[in-house]
């Protein structure tokens with residue numbers, strides 16, 4: 210893909226996932242992940258541990274060597290603000306212990322708690338009619354997530370688990386062709402998250418999701434011209450073949466083949 214062919218990351222010295230972090234960051238991440246993974250089951254039910262793992266995922270985004278200082282914004286900008294693996298000129302390191310500020314552990318925990326609150330009491334931003342004040346208010350939807358939903362993990366090319374059920378409404382949010390390489394980007398997080406998830410789901414069918422070392426790439430609906438180059442001849446890309454082109458094909462095939 211682009212990281213290996215168009216803008217090769219190995220040319221900048223990055224050949225392994227761990228190289229995207231400095232030693233201090235690796236140590237802190239490993240300690241945090243160990244504490245989360247080994248949190249006793251009787252004190253911390255699975256859903257709570259998973260929420261903390263979600264905070265850890267965001268922390269990874271904010272604590273790696275691809276975070277940079279945006280001079281205009283005067284703030285740390287987390288990794289993947291642009292959806293690629295391009296190295297940054299102004300790499301900076303976040304503080305582990307600071308209580309306030311952008312992207313540190315406490316603020317990622319606070320964001321996770323906000324997310325849980327939103328889940329129970331969702332809102333949309335409502336822009337106030339007075340255009341001179343670019344302010345918005347929260348408009349509460351009275352539409353919390355209903356417990357008992359069943360999430361599935363897999364490719365939408367296989368919906369066999371839905372059997373012949375009828376649905377009133379189907380909402381999809383498909384990928385944007387060749388714009389975002391979700392699976393490649395997700396691998397940055399997955400290599401960390403699969404470690405506790407494999408352990409927590411051991412013996413359950415879900416454990417199979419976390420066996421592979423990378424996220425599933427083969428069924429991804431993505432137009433990756435580097436990984437899968439379109440090596441067809443120009444005439445093959447057109448919807449219709451002209452008579453001249455047909456003659457050219459015949460010539461290439463060494464005569465008529467009826």
Ligand SMILES: C[S@@+](CC[C@H](N)C(=O)[O-])C[C@H]1O[C@@H](n2cnc3c(N)ncnc32)[C@H](O)[C@@H]1O
Nearest residue numbers: 363364365366382383384385391392428429430
């Ligand atoms: C535009 S994003 C959807 C984001 C999501 N709705 C949200 O708001 O966070 C498209 C998603 O489709 C996923 N995707 C790509 N190929 C897929 C496939 N064959 N089956 C299911 N999902 C796929 C991508 O991994 C990506 O997460």
